[in-house]
Amino acid sequence: MEAVNILPEVTWVGVLIKAVLILAIISALAGFGTFIERKVLAFMQRRLGPMHVGPYGLLQIAADGIKLFTKEDIIPQNANKLIFMIAPIITAATAFIALSAVPVFPDFTIPEFVPVLGGVFVPSIAADLNVGILFVLGMMAAGLYGPLLAGMSQANKWGIIGAARTAVQFLSYEVVTGLSILAPIMLVGSLSFVDFNNYQQEGVMSWMIWQQPVAFVLFLIAGFAETNRTPFDLLEHEAEVVSGYATEYSGMRWGMFFIGEYANMITISIIAAIVFLGGYDAASTFGWLFIMLKIAFFFFLMLWVRAAWPHVRPDQLMWLCWKVLMPLALVNILITALVILV
């Protein structure tokens, strides 16, 4: 791609601005995501959802935010205070660190008339690592320490069960995530998201989903498990373990788990859109719009699935991951390797 080479140099100011932008916009989007989720679930159950705060309930996010921020921060008596306080920060922080290596929003240059910051180039990726995918998946995996430590530190049996389920789920799907995305990586020969994007620029038929349908499905399933979404929401399934690892949390600490979960949903949507659905078309005028639509579709898919499907038992999750998905992923890698060789 010639266009990439003439881009201005990325300065640390630009990266800093980008980081602030990601933090601000993704946090806001995570809040908005809760609103969208409540609305979509409501519509699918023939309800109206939040309607009374602001037009169509749009200001419900603000009301919830105020509630979360002003709620008392309760730390249970026998909890391990330090770890109890750190755990939600791990979830939220790793979710945002993962986003630093993902291309979010198009790049732009701040116009010259803006004082101090005029002329600064803001890149589309805060940290354009050459091992982008590895870094993102690693960070999202590290984020699972949040629920794990939270559940174990709170001196509550539901928390312990939630933490145990975190470990079970983590061990099961992480293998599948890595193996499923290995085949596309072998095809592209790079771990950078930019290379993935450039690999699929010859129209819809060059999208990775046509070459790697099995990997796509496996990655999607593993992504649902990774973001702790409905068919695999074992960690905090209310009907079974009260609230799992989040039982004792309230106020902003609980809110941080929530923001982390929604930021992870956005990250998984972005990865799926870039790796399998063609990514952003840098040359086209509407590339940014298409990637937004793709991300929005994956986000909607997560809500859609939540409305439609029941969730699985922990043993079913392990059965699925170890006995079905992992062998499938291995076979997929083998076939891909053979095709590349031949």
Next chain:
Amino acid sequence: MSLEQFKNRNVGVQNYTNLELGKSPETGMEQFTQVVKRTFKGELFVGLGVVMKAMLKALFKGDMHTVKYPFEKLPISPRYRAIHDMLRLLESGNYRCIGCGLCEKICISNCITMDTRYDEDQRKEVSEYTINFGRCIFCGYCAEVCPELAIVHGARYENASEQRAGFSLFDDMLTPIDKLNLQQEYDGFGAVSPNADENIKQTPLAY
């Protein structure tokens, strides 16, 4: 069917009909084929389709089930026993109550108190009439016993209050004279609700 048959609690002896659920897989190969069959049957997508259809119907066909309660209300059944109404005669506008005192007598929670006197035409008129809604159990005896259909149960069911005792006077329950044309005639205890036609659904006969 004899009573004995109902009293028989020995599980397995009764004449139950089992659902036809198919054979559960026994060997490993059968389990495998079942999993593969279920995987490619696309049942999961049927579920996705159902909720999507529900959403589209709710959004664009007006099939939304939410009733925004304080702003809109569902019609209630005529059998519903809410706060009482005192009805008037449609021709003369006089209240129907003849002061017989049957409602006061039959009231099992003693919440109706009434006092009557003769007016100048030697016709009985109600001088005092109160119902204590803190005591009333809304049994409906008063409406049932009334020979003139003067006291009936109306449709005002929002009777939350800040204190236990809540007295309602005769004039409060009486149909206002200027709204006489709007007075709802009591349909009787066996009447169906006004939206009964909409509520009729096919009986599910899956089994």
